[in-house]
Amino acid sequence: MTISLAVPDILVARARAGDLEALEALYRAFETPVYNVALRMLRTPEDAEDVLQETFLEVVRSIKQYRGEGHLWGWIKRIAASKALMRIRRNQVRATEEFDEETVGAHVGHADGAPGHEGPGAVAGAPARIDLERAFERLSETSRSVVWLHDVEGYTHEEIAELMGKTVSFSKSQLARAHARLRRMLDAEGAAP
């Protein structure tokens, strides 16, 4: 989901002055994109809604600090990603992720024994949309976050590492493992021949 939301400067100026109607207009403009970023990173719609609320509380509290450098959506998206990652860290207490990750290999086995894909003819065509969505939902929250922020929202590994408080190589290895697992799940579901 690529979003380029343009908001009139006058609306931002009114929101910065504390005008509640302008703040609500900003909420209405960015509600769905924020929810989608959170939903793709987190496991449940309820968690995503909570992050939506936390994000906008932060937005209305700190919009005065937004000086107009960069796109407003970029600023809001960063807050949303940060809130979602905080929630993921809280959710990790449940310790379900470890089990999830242990079952995932970084590479898909080759038909000829080499690491990587499964050789000629193993992959062709785009995976079916619903299958991809289901497979994506089976990834751990951390893996989903890295994939979504990198591949869809266009964050660099450096930016993701900073947001997560991890290293660049952590972000890169998460992405590789997630793609390997996605590919394997899609193959298993017959989305790819």
Next chain:
Amino acid sequence: MMHCTIDDLLAFKENEASGWARQHLETCPACRAELEALYQRIAALKALPVRRPARDRWPAVRDTLRAERRRQRRRWGAWSLSAAAGIALLLLIRPGPAGRVDAAELERVKQQSATLEAELERYDPDQRVTSGRTAALAAALEDRIAAIDGELAQVGMPEAPLRGAELVKLWQERVDAMQQLMTVHVTRAAYVGL
């Protein structure tokens, strides 16, 4: 035969692939197909359907913001009466007879504001049941006061010094809005017998 790993393919996508991987991709149809599948997977992720939240979370955000503003308003009222703030504000008022009049008037209207602030404490809407219409009216007035407070806070900014008369006018607007808010609360309290 050695093929590209998923790391090689992701690195290629980022223009960071090794010389070996770049060369291999030129000659290996299987790895090129794998790369194409990666691109298509990412394109499909970008095209996933947009979901909408089941519940509207704006009312919760708005109510929290209003409660915070009420608390800030009380703090602001108390702060504005402090000696330090008084001195700082008076410095913005031009010297001379007109300035002295402004300063006296400013102190009077600030005192009025503080008195109303204390009175409003008795009608804390967080702890009272109000009708939808009354709540909306009170909320609109509180938003107005918050906006005035925002303007008053700018007085401290070097780029926007207000003249004494303008400052008095702003404080008077604050008092007027607070008086209206007070009327709303008093009327509601009388109506429900509180």
